[in-house]
Amino acid sequence: MGEESKKAQERVKEIILKHKGFDNAISSREINEEIDVDNVGSFPGTRQIIRTLIIDEEIPIASSGNGYYVVETEEELAEYLESLEGRMLSIADRKWAIQRAAVNWEEDIESSEDRDLL
Known part of the structure; x- marks a missing residue:
């Protein structure tokens, strides 16, 4: 640094x-x-x-x-941790949703030899 x-x-x-x-x-x-x-x-x-x-x-x-x-306070910590947990779950939901959408997408998505997402 x-x-x-x-x-x-x-x-x-x-x-x-x-x-x-x-x-x-x-x-x-x-x-x-x-x-x-x-x-x-x-x-x-x-x-x-x-x-x-x-x-x-x-x-x-x-x-x-x-x-x-x-x-x-411990209450502030608990509330913040709950907020982070909710954001993590929301991001995970979005991750699975886009992968599912890509798999089911009717148009072509070019696949990659290095990936196994589709």
């Missing part, structure tokens, strides 16, 4: 640690306004830094429609 990336990660860590609890969330837009690593509206660099803080630094950062926050 380069020096600029380390600085951005440390700055995001400082910012996020000030946002404890669901009611004190901060959006990726607000974080990026302080660290300026993204010029794309979905803020992929900012989101990647947050993932790194969760995985590598083991900071319990959750997210909601309002942004990111450090988990303060």
Whole structure:
């Protein structure tokens, strides 16, 4: 990780640690306004830094429609884990649905020798 990336990660860590609890969330837009690593509206660099803080630094950062926050209570953790579980199930449903649709699709989908999806 380069020096600029380390600085951005440390700055995001400082910012996020000030946002404890669901009611004190901060959006990726607000974080990026302080660290300026993204010029794309979905803020992929900012989101990647947050993932790194969760995985590598083991900071319990959750997210909601309002942004990111450090988990303060077991209830917040439980609600966030339930939210993730629901999203995982939704993605799995979509995965199986598209594979089923591709298999049943009446038009040709070029097959591959390296894959066995159809």
